[in-house]
Amino acid sequence: QLQLQESGPGLVKPSQSLFLTCTVSGGSISSSDYYWAWIRQPPGKGLEWIGDIHYSGSVYYNPSLKSRVTIFVDTSKNQFSLGLTFVTAADTAVYYCARRHHDIVTGSHKWFDPWGQGTLVTVSS
């Protein structure tokens, strides 16, 4: 059973960078059928997709965050990571990693499943 676990600092100062890692267990990150995603949820609010990456390096970013976001994958460690620069209080959220299904034959994009438990990142001085 595939599991994902987020890790990283819970507190980041304004204007600094946020860095999180998602460790995948119970399956390989090097599968053609999946992208690996970051999604966030501000306290008490809804879900915002940040971006996702295929092990081959193909990556999609949300245009609203694209200028500040980098996602990369480390297949040797079965991990993928999120970097977000110049953070503000608006970036305070629970950050989830998730697997996004993808049809390599048709190119169809699909749903997110499963999700990690999430990690709360607070931006504050």
Place this chain on the structure above:
Amino acid sequence: DIVMTQSPDSLAVSLGERATISCKSSQSILFSSDNNNYLAWYQQKPGQPPKLLIYWASTRESGVPDRFTGGGSGTDFTLTINSLQTEDVAVYYCQQYFYTPWTFGQGTRVELK
């Protein structure tokens, strides 16, 4: 971006009664080439991550009780919970995966009356 709008924002339903949630997309998410609606539904309970319930608008994920039913096509979709149980109290989100950026509805909170 495709905007997903859910209604209502919250609803209270008695045990055993039906809950119906609407989700509307700002443009059609029906792909004519495969006749699939690129829509998923998730359930999120307090302190937990979202859990996939339904994909392709109406296909139930393995293990999801059959009281959960997804329907609709094009721009208008519904999630129906028949015979609401206490464990169904949660926030429900729709999400389109037709076109990037992948976007979610704002969520609908289902409570017990």
